[in-house]
Amino acid sequence: MMKKPSANVGLLKESIFSEMTMKANQLGAINLSQGFPDFDGPSFIKDYVNEAMEGPYNQYGPPSGAMALRLSLGEMYKKIYGLSYDPNNEITVTNGATEGLFCSFLALLDPGDEVILFEPYYDSYLASIQMVGAKAKPVTLRGPDFGLPIEELEKAFTDKTKLIVLNSPHNPTGKVFSKAELQALSEMIIKHDVFVISDEVYEFLTFDDHKHIPISSLPGMRERTIMISSSGKTFSFTGWKIGWCLASEELTKAIRMVHQFNTFGAAHPLQVAVSKAINKIEDYLVPFRESYQKKREILYEGLKKSELQPFLPEGTFFILCQIPQGKNKTDVEYCFELMESKKVAAIPPSAFYSRSPEEGQKYVRFCFAKKDETLRSAVINLLEAKG
Numbered sequence: 120m121m122k123k124p125s126a127n128v129g130l131l132k133e134s135i136f137s138e139m140t141m142k143a144n145q146l147g148a149i150n151l152s153q154g155f156p157d158f159d160g161p162s163f164i165k166d167y168v169n170e171a172m173e174g175p176y177n178q179y180g181p182p183s184g185a186m187a188l189r190l191s192l193g194e195m196y197k198k199i200y201g202l203s204y205d206p207n208n209e210i211t212v213t214n215g216a217t218e219g220l221f222c223s224f225l226a227l228l229d230p231g232d233e234v235i236l237f238e239p240y241y242d243s244y245l246a247s248i249q250m251v252g253a254k255a256k257p258v259t260l261r262g263p264d265f266g267l268p269i270e271e272l273e274k275a276f277t278d279k280t281k282l283i284v285l286n287s288p289h290n291p292t293g294k295v296f297s298k299a300e301l302q303a304l305s306e307m308i309i310k311h312d313v314f315v316i317s318d319e320v321y322e323f324l325t326f327d328d329h330k331h332i333p334i335s336s337l338p339g340m341r342e343r344t345i346m347i348s349s350s351g352k353t354f355s356f357t358g359w360k361i362g363w364c365l366a367s368e369e370l371t372k373a374i375r376m377v378h379q380f381n382t383f384g385a386a387h388p389l390q391v392a393v394s395k396a397i398n399k400i401e402d403y404l405v406p407f408r409e410s411y412q413k414k415r416e417i418l419y420e421g422l423k424k425s426e427l428q429p430f431l432p433e434g435t436f437f438i439l440c441q442i443p444q445g446k447n448k449t450d451v452e453y454c455f456e457l458m459e460s461k462k463v464a465a466i467p468p469s470a471f472y473s474r475s476p477e478e479g480q481k482y483v484r485f486c487f488a489k490k491d492e493t494l495r496s497a498v499i500n501l502l503e504a505k506g
Contacts, residue, residue: 130249134242135470139454143464149497151418151485152454152464154290154436158490160355161403167392180387182379184212184363188394192363195397200333202341208368211375212390214382215360216320216349219374221247222381223316223345223364224282226373228253232281235272239291239471239479241318244284256280257474262441262482263430265292267300276311283313285334288321291468291484292439293432295329305337314370315344320352320362321435323404326412329433335365342367345374350393352436353400353407355488359389411436411487414494418487421498427483436488439468441481449480457483461500 139152150157159165176185183189189206196202204210213219220243228234230252236244238257248255256275258268285304287296296304308315315334322331335344346365351357362385364374396403415431418438422429427440442453450467457463466486469479487494 127250127252131246132470135466139464139466142455142458146458146462146464148458148462148464149493149500150464151487151489151494151497152466154352154486154488155357156355156488157493158355161396164354164356164392164396167395168388171388171391174388174391176388176391178387180384180390182384183375184210184385185387185390185394188212188361188363188390188397191394191397192365195400196365198401200336202333202336202365204365205368209366209371211364211366211371211378212385213362213364213378214385215351216318216347216362217243218360218378218382219347219349219362219364220244220316220318222374222377223347223366224248224251224253225377225381226370227282227314227316227345229281231279233277233279234282234284235275235280235313236284237267237286237289238474239468240284241286241290242470245473253281254279255473257472259472259475259478260289260292260294261478262292262439265289265294265430267296267304269303272304273307276307276313280311280313282316283308284316284318286318287334288325288331288432288434290321290435291437291466291471291482293430293435293437295325295331295433298332301332301334301337305334305340308343309339313343315340317344317346319346320349322348323353323407324411324436325434326408326415326432331434342369345370350396354393354396354403359386359393361385361389361393414487414489414491417491417494418485418498421494421501422485424498425501427501436486438485438487439482440465440485442483450483451480454483457501461503463497463500 136153143150189210193206224247228251232253335341349362429440454467465483469476472479
């Protein structure tokens, strides 16, 4: 009898994103489930790729990332947030933010360590924690404001707590944690002497008066924080998978050790192109935010007229909605009903909960990183089916 694969793999489940996208394609539904645009990013950034591929950038680059990109990142974070990171020893380019997360979890955790994370969460967090042999300690964010539950959070710390995972702007709730919330969180982190993985891939997608604040910018937090972000969400090229980790030299050494034996390096010409795009990011961000503000309004105003109760997101490109109580359906059942009867695909958020999945069963999540006409068509479908 053949031996079985790793028991750790048995803990994992198929990603809900793949499942819902496949079903949407089968039914011909408008796909507002998975978080990727149905349009390409700017053509001038594609031109940068073509230029790079005509240059000396088609072989392996440095495992830590193309120096041009690390320099651009260092300048960007200094200019926008006042954060100083050494491109040589404190910035690492990864194959998207998800690989950066995976390398960071492996770099920090040992079997038996405890990790506090806020549910709902990106499902990759739990998978990485389980593969390391660590234990997740979820703390639930609850509507309508999805703020940090400070008292509950304090109780989650034990002498085994090694790490806390923060995501702001937050997927899927759209919450942008305030400076007061981050200060309260940082005080607990310092008190209990733990590390932070801060997933900031939606850092430039904030709306109205809400501003993203990196937790590493607060006193005492830089040396214990790994800040992770990506070009995919900002420039609308999610298939390029160019992400990065910013951390102290000590933590960066550990991340790079894992990264070199995981993927070795990210696509060299794409890194060079992203570096040039970042050099123009200040001019790019104003129209970028304006376009997404418009998309948010199209979908939010449409959802308000439906049977769903949408929460206005402060950031990200997602809208979380409460399912009508009289439906007596779980989020999964409701999402399949949407696809079959209204030809609109959403994500059931209970997949992002492990402590309180019943909390997630009250909601569905829509993505508005779509063409305006795609969003308008989805709204028409939702409203035509009403009643």
